[in-house]
Amino acid sequence: MKGKRVLVTGGAGFLGYHLAQNLPRRGVAFMAFNDIAPFFKEEYPEDYILANVDVRDADGMYRLIHDNKIEIIVHCAAALPLWPKEEIMSTNIAGLRNTLTQAQKCGVERVIFISSTAVYGVPEKHPLVEDDPVDGVGAYGISKIAGEGVCADFRKQGMCVPVIRPKTFIGTARLGVFQILYDWVDSGKRIPIIGKGNNLYQLLEVTDLIDAIWLAGSAPADIANDIFNVGAQRYDKVKLDVGALCDFAGNGARVMPTPAPLVKGALAVFEFMKISPLYKWVYGTADKDSYVSTEKIEKKLGWKSQYSNQDALIGSHKWYLEHKDELKTQKAGITHRVGWDQGVLKLFKRWM
Structure with missing residues (x-):
């Protein structure tokens, strides 16, 4: 490129x-x-x-x-x-x-x-x-x-x-559903996770995604003209990755496991009623393993990730802390660059 x-x-x-x-x-x-x-x-x-x-x-x-x-x-x-x-x-x-x-x-x-x-x-x-x-x-x-x-x-x-299949990617200026997480962590709240949090859920730092895009745009066409998974190569159980973010906050925020069937059922109702920003893909997969092999892009394009799940979450949260006051003046939206209206979740936040 x-x-x-x-x-x-x-x-x-x-x-x-x-x-x-x-x-x-x-x-x-x-x-x-x-x-x-x-x-x-x-x-x-x-x-x-x-x-x-x-x-x-x-x-x-x-x-x-x-x-x-x-x-x-x-x-x-x-x-x-x-x-x-x-x-x-x-x-x-x-x-x-x-x-x-x-x-x-x-x-x-x-x-x-x-x-x-x-x-x-x-x-x-x-x-x-x-x-x-x-x-x-x-x-x-x-x-x-x-x-x-x-x-x-x-x-x-x-x-x-070339087709890039990235895992959920985050980094500086990433808001959307993650802004809700960062807001709750910053408030020192208990952070509900769906299920026990023993599942592996791979994320991706945006800089690592850009590395993959650069390689796909620079490699010879016969090598790049393919489909590639991209995800962090270092990730842990959800309760540990989110727990590391809470530990970084150091304000009493902590992970709180919840009964998955009950919470998913409630969130499905809230989605149907249009009073929650969480959609099925978010809450339906939150307690499931979700990780991909990056062996193909490593071997064909020479890609390697620099950041772990915890690195990505903490780095993104730091940016949120630096900009949270100005973010309060922005209108809620439905893209990843703006905060989402928490809807009914605001009520639950008070009880956490």
């Missing part, structure tokens, strides 16, 4: 923000970003192109790619699980197909698709490898599976379309 002209779709999001901060230091020649969400322009250098272009807009995407002589696209654009189903399917499938179509017309060298380990569903077998069956949970998981199918179609037509 060094010396290349790069477009990041979904560039106003959490990963787009970090790519903007990171890739120039690695030597990319030019960067453009597009999103339908507003950009925090002060976070992007003045010479970057920030375009409010929808990935479903054929003419807009063609002009953005063609006029800026884009050579590599990192496709981060996605409607997240809290979005309406129709928007998720349209953005995540039709938007991806349109991006690939316009990239093909403009002779783009490669398009790196950011998929998700959500494509695996909630299997019993672990660690998960790239050839394991896919079974998405909810519209988001289903849309990512379909998106990978679109990538496969274009790969058959001769395009280089």
Whole structure:
């Protein structure tokens, strides 16, 4: 990717923000970003192109790619699980197909698709490898599976379309559901975990994800044109990883196991009533093992993670502590870069 002209779709999001901060230091020649969400322009250098272009807009995407002589696209654009189903399917499938179509017309060298380990569903077998069956949970998981199918179609037509399947990734400026965790920990509350917390739940620090993207964009096409899992190589039981975060806070916050069937049932009702921000993928997998093998990306691209689950959680929490006062003035939303309305969870927080 060094010396290349790069477009990041979904560039106003959490990963787009970090790519903007990171890739120039690695030597990319030019960067453009597009999103339908507003950009925090002060976070992007003045010479970057920030375009409010929808990935479903054929003419807009063609002009953005063609006029800026884009050579590599990192496709981060996605409607997240809290979005309406129709928007998720349209953005995540039709938007991806349109991006690939316009990239093909403009002779783009490669398009790196950011998929998700959500494509695996909630299997019993672990660690998960790239050839394991896919079974998405909810519209988001289903849309990512379909998106990978679109990538496969274009790969058959001769395009280089690496697919990255990251675990849930966090880091500085990551809010969303993690802002709720950080708020509770900062308040010195008991932190309810679904079940006993003996399950292994792998996370990923965003810097390690960017390393994987860089390698997928830099390796020879015949090596990079594949599907790769990415996740922290050091992770522990949920109760220990969250417990380490509580220990770091040093304010009395502590892990509190809960009966999984009862809590999941209650959260399902709250979700149906639209009074909780937690959706099925979050609470449905919280007490399950969830970790992937990274052997393939290690061997083919030479990737290694720098950060453990605990490193990632504590580093992200530190950023939250430094910015929590200004975050209180922001309006709640449904992306990973803003806090979510805790809804009924606020009531339970008082009792913790």
